Each structure stands twice: as structure tokens, then as C-alpha cells.
Amino acid sequence: MEAKAEEQQLSQAYGHRQVGQKSLLQSDALYQYILETSVYHREPEPMKELRERTAKHPLKAMAISVDEGQFLNMLLKLINAKNTMEIGVYTGYSLLTTALALPDDGKILAMDINRENYELGLPIIQKAGVAHKIDFKEGPAMPVLDELVKDEKNHASFDFIFVDADKDNYINYHKRLIELVKVGGLIGYDNTLWNGTVVAPPDAPLPKYVRDNRDFILVVNKALAVDPRIEICMLPVGDGITLCRRIK
Numbered sequence: 001m002e003a004k005a006e007e008q009q010l011s012q013a014y015g016h017r018q019v020g021q022k023s024l025l026q027s028d029a030l031y032q033y034i035l036e037t038s039v040y041h042r043e044p045e046p047m048k049e050l051r052e053r054t055a056k057h058p059l060k061a062m063a064i065s066v067d068e069g070q071f072l073n074m075l076l077k078l079i080n081a082k083n084t085m086e087i088g089v090y091t092g093y094s095l096l097t098t099a100l101a102l103p104d105d106g107k108i109l110a111m112d113i114n115r116e117n118y119e120l121g122l123p124i125i126q127k128a129g130v131a132h133k134i135d136f137k138e139g140p141a142m143p144v145l146d147e148l149v150k151d152e153k154n155h156a157s158f159d160f161i162f163v164d165a166d167k168d169n170y171i172n173y174h175k176r177l178i179e180l181v182k183v184g185g186l187i188g189y190d191n192t193l194w195n196g197t198v199v200a201p202p203d204a205p206l207p208k209y210v211r212d213n214r215d216f217i218l219v220v221n222k223a224l225a226v227d228p229r230i231e232i233c234m235l236p237v238g239d240g241i242t243l244c245r246r247i248k
């Protein structure tokens, strides 16, 4: 069977939507209604520009959805976030929504192994006048986190941390991030519903990449669900985001 046809069949069977699909809602019409009624016309111009630029990139499906961007922007304002972190930048759509939400002296430590994709979005971020809030580090996030954890002054110093990178490391990131986020602060883990495959039967014929990451997500979801140091809220926005509020 051709790869595309196979993917389509799997998608129908297990709710693993096609690349580019940005909602877990049952009806595409309902999702479209949300976007058209309350999202698109309120999307800040630089975000629209960045979204359109990203749409021309082969890995465009990696970016968070437009409604998730709107959600994160409001969330960051509600919690008065000032010192934040992002693991997994890609072209910077979630980074820009964060940067726009923070006060002028707000900070984002942003990490990605790929600088080239970040540089696609960077001119738009600069034009939006928020690039000064961003400290971009190219390379794997883990060594940076290990360095941060070594210094006690970084402990409990972040208001918000968005994790949207290598799913196999979410569980390892969590061990470090729980030290770095403030008590009362938030960590957001993205893609925790993994296109609905978290409920696919164990023997479902999923593509290897989907299955492997689904398994990592299942492990992290289980761990977060019983972690006494946090309160959690799993939201079906985008591909699922689990918000973890540190309570001790």
C-alpha cells in the first residue's frame, strides 16, 4: 500500500489525523468555526506572517496550532509570566506568542538543536520588536538544563516552561524542570495526546515513529498523573497540552 494511503487508513482507524491537522475535535467544521469566529482575525500580524512563512516549510506540521498559540498567549498574561523557557523552537511560532505576551523586560531561554529553522522566523520576531527577550541556545536542551540545575540560584526561578521537543526526553526533562520552575509556576508539555494514538490498541499498526513516540508519551502521561509535586490539567488544545503547576 502506498505510504499516504496507509497513513490515511491508520488515521481513520485510530484518530491519528493527517499531518497539518491541528485539532483533536471530532468535527473539522467545529474546529474551523472556532478558528474563524475567535482566532484568525485576532491573531497578531507578526504571528500571521510567521505562520504563513512556516506553512511553506516541509516540516510545517511541527508548529503549534493557531488556537494553541492564542491560548498560550493568554495563559502567560494571566500568570504574569516574566522568566520563561522553551524547549523546541522550530521556526518560532510558540516562541513569538510567548515573547508577545511577556512584559518588555521578560525573558525566554529558548533551545533547539536546529538554528536554521529558528532563523527563518527570526526576522519576523525582530520586526515585532520582541527579539531582545529571547536568549536562543543552539544544541540539545539537556546539558543546558543540567548546568542550570547545578546552580541553586536558578532553582524555582521560572514562571513558565514550554516543552515541545524530543518526546523520549520529556520524562528526563521533567526531573530537571521541576527544580527550575517556581512553586506556583507552570510547565506545559505539548503533544500529550499524540494525535489520539494514546488510545490506539497495543497492536494497532502504527508507523514506527508514531508508535515509538506514542509509547514515550504514555510513560510521561502516567508519571505526571501521579507526581505529588504538581497539579495537572490535560487539555485537548492542539495535539494535547498537559499543564503542570508546581505545588511543592
Ligand code: SAM
Binding pocket: 062, 063, 064, 087, 088, 089, 090, 091, 092, 093, 094, 095, 111, 112, 113, 114, 117, 139, 140, 141, 142, 164, 165, 166
Ligand atoms: N514549538 C515549536 C513551534 O511552535 O513551532 C515546534 C517545535 S518542534 C515540534 C520540535 C523541535 O524540537 C524541533 O525544532 C527540533 O529541532 C527540536 N529538538 C529536537 N530534539 C531536541 C533536543 N534534544 N533539544 C532541543 N531541541 C530539540
Ligand code: CA
Binding pocket: 062, 063, 064, 164, 190, 191, 239
Ligand atoms: Ca508540539
